[in-house]
Amino acid sequence: MTKTDNRERALIVVDVQNDYDGGNLPVEYPPFAETVQNVARAMDLAHDAGIRTVVIRQLAPANAPVFADGTHGAELHPVVASRPRDHYIEKLQPSAFAGTDLEAWLRREGITTLTIAGYMTHNCDLATAIDATQLGFRVEILSDATGSLPYRNKAGFASAEEMHRVIVAVMQARFAGVGTFEEWRQAIAQGRRLETEGIVESNRAARSQAQAA
Secondary structure (H helix, E strand, O other): OOEOOHHHEEEEEEOOEHHHOOOOOOOOEOOHHHHHHHHHHHHHHHHHHOOEEEEEEEOEOOOOOOOEOOOHHHOEOHHHHOOOOOEEEEEOOOOOOOOOOHHHHHHHHOOOEEEEEEEOHHHHHHHHHHHHHHOOOEEEEEEEEEEEOOEEEOOEEEOHHHHHHHHHHHHHHHHOEEEOHHHHHHHHHHOEOOOOOOHHHHHHHHHHHHHHO
């Protein structure tokens, strides 16, 4: 079990904005109404535990179909806007690190472990987790405080459930320790991190399951 100090941990709240709440890009799985409440619980726990919170907001040009600057859809959801935060970032790219001061702020604050909540599992959360891992941070993601939506394009179709399920499995195998809010709460209480399992171990487990079927 890897011990961690709350002073070395930060909660990264990614793009909890109104367009995801039944707006122009509605999150479907897990349902937004459920996951946003877990984002709120995570922010409250972080505040009580002395874990610093960084709130991220995606911005787009005024004529963009989602997150258009100056629109209601681009604004932070009230659940996040109403809660305290230690740092605030506006970004233009999927990763919270791209073109922002996030890495510099985390280094200055002595943060080594990042816990990601917010949207979307398969896009900005994944991009942020990958960048964080490559920069040497330990990463966690709260699987019931994130969510996805379906895609159909020339490459095929994927439901919101498939998108979310596959991406959290990918992250658990390499980029982030995955857990529910309750599992994270327990980890905080025990002074430990949510750990990844590794690509080889995850593949072996999948092959064993297939052989047993």
